[in-house]
Amino acid sequence: MSLSRYAGRRLLLLVPVLLTISLVTFFLSRVLPGDPARLIAGVNASDEQVARLRAEFGLDRPLFEQYVEYLSRVVRGDLGTSIVSRRSVSADLADFFPATLELAIAAMVLTAVVGIPLGVAAALRRGGIADNISGVVSLAGVALPVFWVATVGLLIFYYKLGWLPGSGRLDRAMLMSNAVPSRTGLLVFDSLLAGNLRVFGNALWHLVLPASCLSLVTLPRVVRITRSSMREVLEQPYVAAARAKGLPERRVIGLHALKNALIPVLSIGGLSFGFLLGGSVLVEQVFGWPGIGKYAFxxxxxxxxxxxxxVTLLATVVFITVNLLVDVVYARLDPRIRLR
Amino acid sequence: MQPYPGSVGPHERRIHANRRNHRDRNRLGMSGSGLLEIRGLQVQFRAEPPATAVRNVSLDLRRGECVAVVGESGSGKSVTAMAVMGLLPAAPRTQVSGAIRFEGTDLLALDPARRRTMCGTRISMVFQDALAALNPVLTVGFQIAEMFRVHQGASRRSARRSALDLLARVGIPGPRERYGHYPHQFSGGMRQRLMIAIAVALEPDVLIADEPTTALDVTVQAQILQLLADLRSESGMALLLITHDLAVAAEVADRVAVMYAGRVVETGPVGDVLARPAHPYTDALLRSLPGEATAGGWLDTIPGMPPPIEQTPEGCAFHPRCGWTLERCHSERPELELVSIGRHSACHVREQVHHGG
Incomplete structure (x- = not known):
């Protein structure tokens, strides 16, 4: 089956999934105790004011009617208005999502750049230094809660040492100056596109601490799976055969073995990426990162x-899209897999 | 077999160049001595107790010659091949001693990088299970062309051209279409041809084939053996054929070395050895082959099992399964001794077996 047909079918699958997710989220959020109209209007508002707000948001109508109306708007691309920001939710998402995406990508890149070489090195020498480090990393990832690491990291590198910034995506002055036009919403890319290295550097500098903390979620998994997968691959006859071909060891490991070993790493990494996008709430909270996690919170x-x-619908779309991408890359990496 | 395509490609030219080389070497008087000489090879795996897979094995392979190493699984024949290729796990997991000389250079004493380069270029190997030995995620074209890219620094285009030539030469129909395919898209016989293409890519002097036809059905087996014979007559490379199949050995080999429990127990010209074995083990192997003499009746079997490598019997390792056993066979291990010109056997009763068998 052709790639585009496969992708099209998978994207079509989004429709029933989104319907279900929206239904569940819609009714769940409504059965929660609390009255948004009262919250907005404030404690001192009269009942009359609250009722007016409620009518304005359509909260006084039957639930099912509200849901159908919501759906019909969503289909037309209108996610409604945020009660808090009083702006369209789509505009809010467009503002906040790129920040989260940037953070998640940074954490993922960090995970791959550190995790894969570490896992490979650990597999090559059992009981060696890399093997021990990878053991510690795996343990730390399970044992240390992310918000704790984030707080301690902030305390050390921002408060005590002053090496890294404490919050936000850019220095305040730079943010105010609107130095680079927003094209992708990802500051690192936008600044590069605009050729503004000062903003680029500053954006990277702001990313270091939050991305490191966030990668603590994914790094142990990637290290562990890389190590075990590489160990298995190294026992395979085709690795011996590659050596018998007289190839340098670097090529045997880095190409012949690694390309096989990466297949399971990719699927774990792909799942983790979806998790990073949804799970960055705590890290964004600690670092005042203006992302979707903070917005959702x-x-x-x-x-x-x-x-x-x-937010829920966006997360669903992103998660499924990432999975689709992983499947496509997976099939590229392993020719034995046929997309069905 | 697929004839080599008409035009004189870079390959054929290289073959001629190689032949010239061979002649030059001959003139230098290097052909008389072995091309590959294995002397007192000993391979021990770290285990409790230590497992000695190869014991004091000596083998000679002359230029252009085919030697078959025959034996049951566990006899040490594959481990010997791995030792030559340097594919055994590194010390301390494995202890290798003795000498493996290639054109006089001891491979065991060579530094790892130089030894590695020698593999693939001068000595190469065909593995038993081609599906497992070909990389599943790289195209077969890439895996062949890589030999030229890495060892000769060939450009992408010329490596591709050489690889296409090779695919045709080993009898893969439609090389152009097949170039970008992956190993799993080929049949068993075709995969073995691919392995062979990789192994002979750089016109090595020695090809080690470890059970190259075991995983294949009989007709394909014959085709692969024919291909190996053709390649050998074209390029004059020597073949070290590892097999458990005496019939295969009889068909292609010049000389044969029979291994049992990690030792060579009999060597000699293949016709002689198979016609008049001088070791009871060879004799028993021959009797267990189906043939005209036994048609309609039961085949002979060798009683018992080969000993596990960590507990080889005292004396002659074969004595518990042997029909000729003397008292001394239990305690005194026979060394390889001359039986007739070019023939050796490690047996106390070799003369009787040889004449009486």
């Missing part, structure tokens, strides 16, 4: 129905 606090639903 705030909207749940305020029972901002439309915002919560918008």
């Amino acid at each position: 705030d909207s749940i606090n305020y029972l901002d129905y439309n915002a919560v639903l918008g």
Whole structure:
């Protein structure tokens, strides 16, 4: 089957999934205790004011009617208005999502750049230094909660040493100056596109601490799976055969073995990436990162129905898209896999 | 067999160049001595107790010659091949002693990088299970062309051209279409041809084939053996054929070395050895082959099992399964001794077996 047909079919699958997710999220958020109209209007508002707000948001109508109306708007691309920000939810998502995406990509790159070589080195020499380090990393990833690491990291590198910035995506002055036009919303790419190395450097500098903390979620998994997969591959006859071909050991390991060993790493990494996108709430909270995690956190606090639903739907789309991408790359990497 | 395509490609030219080389070497008087000389090879794996897979094995392979190493699984024949290729796990997991001389250079004393380069270029190997030995995620074209890219620094284009030539030469139909295919898209016989293509790519002097036809059905087996014979007559490379199949050995080999429990127990010209074995083990192997003499009746079998390598019997390792056993066979291990010109046997009763068998 051709790649585009496969991708098309997989994307079509999004429709029932999104319907289900929206249904569950919609009704779950409504049965939660609390009254958003009361929250917005404030404690001192009169009942009359609250009722007016409720009518304005359509909260006074039957639930099912609300849901159908919501769906019909979503189909037209309108995710509704955020109760808190009073802006369209789509605009909010467009503002906040790129920050999260940038953070997740940075964490993923860090994971791959550190995790794969570490896993390979650990597999090559059992009981060697790399093997021990990878053991510690695996343990640390399980044992240390991310918010704790984030807080301690902030304390050391920002507060005590002052090496790294404490919050945000850019220095305040730079942020205000609007130095680079937003094309992708990813500051690192936008600044490169604009050729502004000062902003580029600053954006990277702000990424270091949050991305490192976030990668603590994915790094242990990637190290562990790389190590075990590489160990298995090294026992395979085709590795011996590659040596018998007289290829330099670097090529035997780095090409013949690694390309096989990466297949399971890729699927774990892909799943983790979806997790990073959804699971960065705590890290964004600690580092004041203006991302979707922080937005979701705030909207749940305020029972901002439309915002919560918008975030959930976006997360679903992203997760499924990432999985689709992983499958496609997977098939590229392993020719024995046929996309069905 | 697929004839080599008409035009004189870079390959054929290289073959001629190689032949010239061979002649030059001959003039220098290097052909009389072995091309590959294995002397007192000993391979021990770290285990409790230590497992000695190869014991004091000496073998000679002359230029252009085919020697078959025959024996049951566990007799040490594959480990010998691995030792020559340097594919055994590194010390301390494995202890290798003795000498493996290639054109007079001891491979065991060579530094690892130079030894590695010698593999693939001068000595190469065909593995038993081609599906497992070909990389599943690289195209077969890439895996062949890589030999020229890495060892000769060939450009992408010329490596591709050489690889296409090779594919045709080993009898893969439609090389152009097949170039970008992956190993799993080929049949067993075709995969073995691919392995052979990789192994002979750089016109090595020695090809080691470890059970190259075991995983194949009989007709394909014959084709592969024919291909090996053709390649050998074209390029004059020597073949060290590892097999458990005496019929295969009889068909292609000039000389044969029979191994049992890690030792060579009999060597000699293949016709002589098979016609008049001088070791009871060879004799028993021959009797267990189906042939005209036994048609309609039961085949002979060798009683018992080959000994596990960590507990080889005292004396002659074969004595518990032997029909000729004397008292001394239990305690005194026979060394390889001359039986007739070019024939050796490690047996106390070799003369009787040789004449009486």
